[in-house]
Amino acid sequence: MPGLWERLRGGLSRTRQGLGDRIRAVFAGRQWSDELWDSLEEILYEADLGVDTVSHLLEETRTLVRQKRPKLADEVVEMLRRAMIVDLAGNDHDPWYLPPERPVVWMLVGVNGTGKTTTAGKLAAMMKARGHQVILGAADTFRAAAIEQLAIWAKRAEVPVVSQAIGADSAAVAYDTVTAAVARGMDLAIIDTAGRLHNKAQLMQELAKVHRVTGRALAGAPHEVWLVLDATTGQNGLSQAETFVKTVAVSGIVLTKLDGTAKGGVALTIARTLHLPIRWVGVGESLDDLIVFDAKAYVSAILGETQGTSE
Amino acid sequence: MFDSLSEKLEAAFRRLRRKGVLSEADVREAVREVRLALLEADVNFKVVKEFLAKVEARAVGQEILASLTPDQEVVRVVRDELSELMGRQPARVTMASNPPTVIYLVGLQGSGKTTTAAKLARMLKDQGRLPLLVAADIYRPAAVDQLRTLASQLDVPVYYSEGANPVELAVQGVAQSRKLARDVLIIDTAGRLHIDEGLMAELEAMEKKVPAHETLLVVDAMTGQDAVRVTESFRQRLPLTGVVLTKLDGDARGGAALSIRAVTGLPIKLITTGEKLDALEAFQPERMASRILGMGDVLSLIEKAELSLDRAETEDLAKRVESGDFSLEEFRAMLQQVKRLGPLSKVMEMIPGMGAMGKLKNQIDDKSLVRVEAILSSMTPLERRRPKVLDGSRRLRIARGSGTTVQEVNRLLKQFQEMQKVMRQVKGMRKGKRGVPKLPFPPMP
Numbered sequence: 001m002p003g004l005w006e007r008l009r010g011g012l013s014r015t016r017q018g019l020g021d022r023i024r025a026v027f028a029g030r031q032w033s034d035e036l037w038d039s040l041e042e043i044l045y046e047a048d049l050g051v052d053t054v055s056h057l058l059e060e061t062r063t064l065v066r067q068k069r070p071k072l073a074d075e076v077v078e079m080l081r082r083a084m085i086v087d088l089a090g091n092d093h094d095p096w097y098l099p100p101e102r103p104v105v106w107m108l109v110g111v112n113g114t115g116k117t118t119t120a121g122k123l124a125a126m127m128k129a130r131g132h133q134v135i136l137g138a139a140d141t142f143r144a145a146a147i148e149q150l151a152i153w154a155k156r157a158e159v160p161v162v163s164q165a166i167g168a169d170s171a172a173v174a175y176d177t178v179t180a181a182v183a184r185g186m187d188l189a190i191i192d193t194a195g196r197l198h199n200k201a202q203l204m205q206e207l208a209k210v211h212r213v214t215g216r217a218l219a220g221a222p223h224e225v226w227l228v229l230d231a232t233t234g235q236n237g238l239s240q241a242e243t244f245v246k247t248v249a250v251s252g253i254v255l256t257k258l259d260g261t262a263k264g265g266v267a268l269t270i271a272r273t274l275h276l277p278i279r280w281v282g283v284g285e286s287l288d289d290l291i292v293f294d295a296k297a298y299v300s301a302i303l304g305e306t307q308g309t310s311e
Numbered sequence: 312m313f314d315s316l317s318e319k320l321e322a323a324f325r326r327l328r329r330k331g332v333l334s335e336a337d338v339r340e341a342v343r344e345v346r347l348a349l350l351e352a353d354v355n356f357k358v359v360k361e362f363l364a365k366v367e368a369r370a371v372g373q374e375i376l377a378s379l380t381p382d383q384e385v386v387r388v389v390r391d392e393l394s395e396l397m398g399r400q401p402a403r404v405t406m407a408s409n410p411p412t413v414i415y416l417v418g419l420q421g422s423g424k425t426t427t428a429a430k431l432a433r434m435l436k437d438q439g440r441l442p443l444l445v446a447a448d449i450y451r452p453a454a455v456d457q458l459r460t461l462a463s464q465l466d467v468p469v470y471y472s473e474g475a476n477p478v479e480l481a482v483q484g485v486a487q488s489r490k491l492a493r494d495v496l497i498i499d500t501a502g503r504l505h506i507d508e509g510l511m512a513e514l515e516a517m518e519k520k521v522p523a524h525e526t527l528l529v530v531d532a533m534t535g536q537d538a539v540r541v542t543e544s545f546r547q548r549l550p551l552t553g554v555v556l557t558k559l560d561g562d563a564r565g566g567a568a569l570s571i572r573a574v575t576g577l578p579i580k581l582i583t584t585g586e587k588l589d590a591l592e593a594f595q596p597e598r599m600a601s602r603i604l605g606m607g608d609v610l611s612l613i614e615k616a617e618l619s620l621d622r623a624e625t626e627d628l629a630k631r632v633e634s635g636d637f638s639l640e641e642f643r644a645m646l647q648q649v650k651r652l653g654p655l656s657k658v659m660e661m662i663p664g665m666g667a668m669g670k671l672k673n674q675i676d677d678k679s680l681v682r683v684e685a686i687l688s689s690m691t692p693l694e695r696r697r698p699k700v701l702d703g704s705r706r707l708r709i710a711r712g713s714g715t716t717v718q719e720v721n722r723l724l725k726q727f728q729e730m731q732k733v734m735r736q737v738k739g740m741r742k743g744k745r746g747v748p749k750l751p752f753p754p755m756p
Binding site (some may be wrong): 042045046048050051111112113114129142143144145146148149152153166170196197199230232233234235237239240257259260261262263265266285297302306 | 312347348350351352353355357380421422423425446450451452453454456457458459460461504505506534535536537538540541560561563564566567586630746
């Protein structure tokens with residue numbers, strides 16, 4: 001997967017601090033010594049992995065170090081890397097694949113400002129480029145101009161969009177979208193929902209209703225629910241994921257804004273604790289800036305390496 | 312999930328107390344708990360390190376070791392240092408002596424600039440100012456529409472000119488403010504990455520042409536470790552004067568606030584706490600310190616209660632309870648009010664000391680509440696008012712109707728009887744002229 005890697009490297013090389021090379025500067029070619037644990041810990045914390053995951057990863061690595069007694073620091077980094085990749089196991093499913101039964105319905109959920117509408121536009125454009133007939137549903141009827149925003153993305157992607165006026169019942173929009181997808185023989189319907197903070201019980205109930213009503217329009221729908229997560233988010237990401245998973249059947253994560261300096265490590269913590277796969281990452285604002293998640297490249301980015309893995 | 316800091320400290324010191332005398336190492340153990348709490352709250356790793364060095368220097372001193380309640384002393388030192396770091400006094404948005412005052416809102420994508428711009432316009436309007444909003448986000452689709460929609464709700468004008476670039480929009484915005492006799496210009500800029508050279512240069516160009524009196528960085532309260540890098544990068548390019556912390560109505564601990572203060576010294580001037588346009592408040596350093604530590608925040612709980620509960624209904628309920636009229640009907644009404652406060656676990660977290668009652672925490676969960684409510688809702692109004700009529704067959708019907716068991720129904724009724732007893736005692740106490748809580752929250756099954 002050169003795409004992700006090139007882009008992430010592109011993003012990293014833009015930082016002035018030269019953060020990217022830190023792991024190389026600290027570890028490359030050096031003898032392993034116990035003082036280096038602190039540096040490893042710092043790198044993991046600064047990637048937003050959180051207390052539990054950092055302790056777990058260091059514990060795994062410590063056990064291996066005790067067993068194998070590596071001489072070089074690079075070997076220890078390698079052990080850590082493998083522990084992280086194990087936590088992300090099971091992420092090799094092709095997210096572009098659509099099952100034969102059409103239309104397939106996807107729903108995008110998440111807290112405010114993570115990039116749901118933008119992701120909906122990107123997914124629509126990219127699925128269309130793969131030869132699918134796509135329809136968008138503007139079920140974010142709350143945020144001012146969210147409907148207009150999605151309509152502009154739909155125009156760019158050259159796909160139709162189902163919408164009602166602001167303040168309309170979002171479940172009704174979702175229902176209409178699915179019905180339209182069935183009537184027009186579409187392959188994929190993508191429903192954009194309003195951003196909501198997961199601790200607002202009423203808004204979460206509303207989301208559950210949108211989900212339920214979608215299933216009434218077409219049995220089995222929505223087939224996938226993507227949780228859109230901002231890579232700059234810290235440990236609250238886990239609390240977000242926990243609540244959304246409880247409310248609607250979330251099938252995976254879209255990790256957006258990974259083109260900045262944030263590492264999005266909380267996604268690994270979510271994947272590890274909730275067994276929720278990361279499916280795509282967002283790396284920019286163009287129509288095609290959404291790429292399939294690659295565990296190895298992501299782990300390298302967390303470790304702050306500017307070159308590919310040694311494997 | 313995260314256990315509150317107080318709870319952890321209490322546990323750590325309970326173990327230690329058995330030893331009799333506390334050593335420096337014991338205090339370090341407590342400091343370690345503080346470290347985990349801060350890291351879990353997303354405070355930057357380096358900031359945590361420096362902060363704890365300071366706390367430890369104070370905590371290892373005699374004042375704590377000699378104290379009878381060392382756990383509380385450690386918490387006090389931590390809180391003191393935190394509040395000190397965050398600034399004691401709320402910082403304010405300043406106005407220029409020569410209008411128009413120019414306020415820029417800058418930040419990453421999705422941090423909430425456009426919504427904050429509208430909220431700020433509303434706040435200033437309420438203070439008797441005449442704000443003009445400038446829609447300078449020409450990149451995000453429909454961003455201008457979004458600002459216009461929000462502004463129309465406030466009856467505040469928006470300046471925008473199709474085809475103009477952001478620098479031109481700022482310049483023309485000033486001219487427009489003179490023409491319309493507006494005294495504050497709020498410029499909503501496009502979200503950008505701090506490492507996007509082109510877009511950062513654009514902001515510099517804007518501020519060169521139209522110098523700012525306030526440049527506020529809008530930061531999402533959920534931001535993790537990256538908050539420091541983002542703020543530093545923006546500050547290198549722009550004369551930032553403060554920070555707006557958004558989405559504090561979420562359950563993020565908001566450690567970013569501490570990181571930003573510690574690294575840049577920038578004051579946090581405003582916070583946003585809801586989707587409505589009046590949800591913009593002055594930043595309260597003390598409250599934020601408690602929140603980051605997960606130490607419970609009674610003030611927020613009270614505010615939340617005031618917002619969520621139906622005052623008339625609550626008072627009516629309290630009156631009925633006080634007059635001894637406490638049946639299952641009132642009990643159900645109470646439950647419904649409590650539910651409006653949000654998930655019970657969250658409500659409990661806000662109550663200081665509740666953290667220590669770990670056992671209770673497991674008993675009181677929203678699921679059991681749902682079952683209790685189901686049982687109550689499966690009764691007829693008569694049964695709720697006069698539980699005495701509940702014979703075996705009625706109980707069976709209720710159990711079936713609520714998807715529970717007769718045992719659960721029985722348990723609820725028994726607990727209710729005990730509750731009634733307590734209520735009667737409370738009433739008796741009242742006659743004895745002792746203080747009484749207005750709305751006694753019943754113990755849960």
